[in-house]
Amino acid sequence: MTSPTPPAPALAAPPPVPVVGPVAVRDRAVAPDVARGLALLGIAIANSVTHLWGQPVGVGLRPLDGSTLDRVVDGVVSLFVDRRTMPMFALLYGYGIGVVVRRRAQALVPWPACRTDLLRRAGWLVAFGVAHTLLLWEGDILAVYGLTGLVAVLLVRASGRTLLVVGGVTLLLGGLATGALDALTVAVGGMDGGDQLAAAETSPLLAALLRAATLPMLPVGVVIALPLVLAGLWAARTGVLEDPAAHLPLLRRWAVGGLSVSVVGAVPLATAVAGLWEPSALGVVVPAALHMVTGAVGGIAFAALVGWVVGAHGTTLATLGPVGRALRAVGTRSLTCYLLQTVLFVLPLAGWAGGLARGFGSAQVVAWAVGVWVVTVVVAVLLERADKRGPAEALYRRLVYRTV
Numbered sequence: 001m002t003s004p005t006p007p008a009p010a011l012a013a014p015p016p017v018p019v020v021g022p023v024a025v026r027d028r029a030v031a032p033d034v035a036r037g038l039a040l041l042g043i044a045i046a047n048s049v050t051h052l053w054g055q056p057v058g059v060g061l062r063p064l065d066g067s068t069l070d071r072v073v074d075g076v077v078s079l080f081v082d083r084r085t086m087p088m089f090a091l092l093y094g095y096g097i098g099v100v101v102r103r104r105a106q107a108l109v110p111w112p113a114c115r116t117d118l119l120r121r122a123g124w125l126v127a128f129g130v131a132h133t134l135l136l137w138e139g140d141i142l143a144v145y146g147l148t149g150l151v152a153v154l155l156v157r158a159s160g161r162t163l164l165v166v167g168g169v170t171l172l173l174g175g176l177a178t179g180a181l182d183a184l185t186v187a188v189g190g191m192d193g194g195d196q197l198a199a200a201e202t203s204p205l206l207a208a209l210l211r212a213a214t215l216p217m218l219p220v221g222v223v224i225a226l227p228l229v230l231a232g233l234w235a236a237r238t239g240v241l242e243d244p245a246a247h248l249p250l251l252r253r254w255a256v257g258g259l260s261v262s263v264v265g266a267v268p269l270a271t272a273v274a275g276l277w278e279p280s281a282l283g284v285v286v287p288a289a290l291h292m293v294t295g296a297v298g299g300i301a302f303a304a305l306v307g308w309v310v311g312a313h314g315t316t317l318a319t320l321g322p323v324g325r326a327l328r329a330v331g332t333r334s335l336t337c338y339l340l341q342t343v344l345f346v347l348p349l350a351g352w353a354g355g356l357a358r359g360f361g362s363a364q365v366v367a368w369a370v371g372v373w374v375v376t377v378v379v380a381v382l383l384e385r386a387d388k389r390g391p392a393e394a395l396y397r398r399l400v401y402r403t404v
Helices: 030-051 068-080 085-106 111-135 142-152 160-187 194-200 204-212 215-238 244-273 285-313 322-331 334-349 362-385 391-400
Strands: none
Touching: 030 068, 030 085, 030 285, 030 322, 030 334, 030 362, 068 244, 068 362, 085 111, 085 142, 085 215, 085 285, 111 142, 111 204, 111 334, 111 391, 142 215, 160 215, 160 285, 194 204, 215 285, 244 285, 322 334, 322 362, 334 362, 334 391
């Protein structure tokens, strides 16, 4: 008599995918957020000129009929800010992606789930950026960074060599694209730039249509941003900004050397922007390309400078002084503060809104930009004291993590 066949063992249920939610504000690394807060000052200053309208513009979209003070301000901004703080922000965005990937790997989250998370994050950033453009302002960087994030997902696990090669190639392409765009501005010299056309329009509907017409230019922004995002991915693998005290010599070398390269490379275009020489359409290509490429180095250097200072004075919230705490408050709410900047620029200054920018010069609008940034600092500090995230961050995280 045969014994009964034993029942087949029950199949084990697949292990659940670990859940990793957003990091609490108090647990975030200090240096990247301080750097973001400082970068937003530079972004406000760099973007300020795009809110001028009703004036002919030349290289760098600077008004051609500015006063001596305006020309000095234009030159200083071109030398130290233009195409320097935006790259720093792109670097920090890439660094954040790298940190997310590392945290997911440490939590044993499978790569497909991590990839889905990254794609969701980038996709919602694109949505925020497109809405930002259509509703308020065509100089948006959120959609550019979101699209760049979608591309970066393909490279987050690539070797350092691959990141270097792809970043180097796209950096050169971005330099050429920048040179071509500046050449176009000079070639149509004396005409209003695209940004100023939208800002000058008195009809809100026509202004929105003009802003929508700039969306096809997003791929150019992706090419320009990608090298810095990839540099941030690589830097995140070292944890250099999360533990800057352990990397002080490296940060010091990058800060000093990178800022030197940035300033020297900016001189040719900055002197043209300041009116010291008048470039032809062909003659502006190389200075503009050099300005952009060395600006990428400057963006890395500014981030390194912040890391160096934070690392030298302590890397915890308790060791930050009042200025550092204020910058960190802005940095942890960078999305809210960035969008608030647009509101404080566009609604008072645009022709279809308050219209105050008519007759403004470069010096006036840069002063306005500093004031705008100060307002965002006050808002961020008040939110920090109330232990609240920024409203834009809260919405973004609710959308990103709603299915996690």
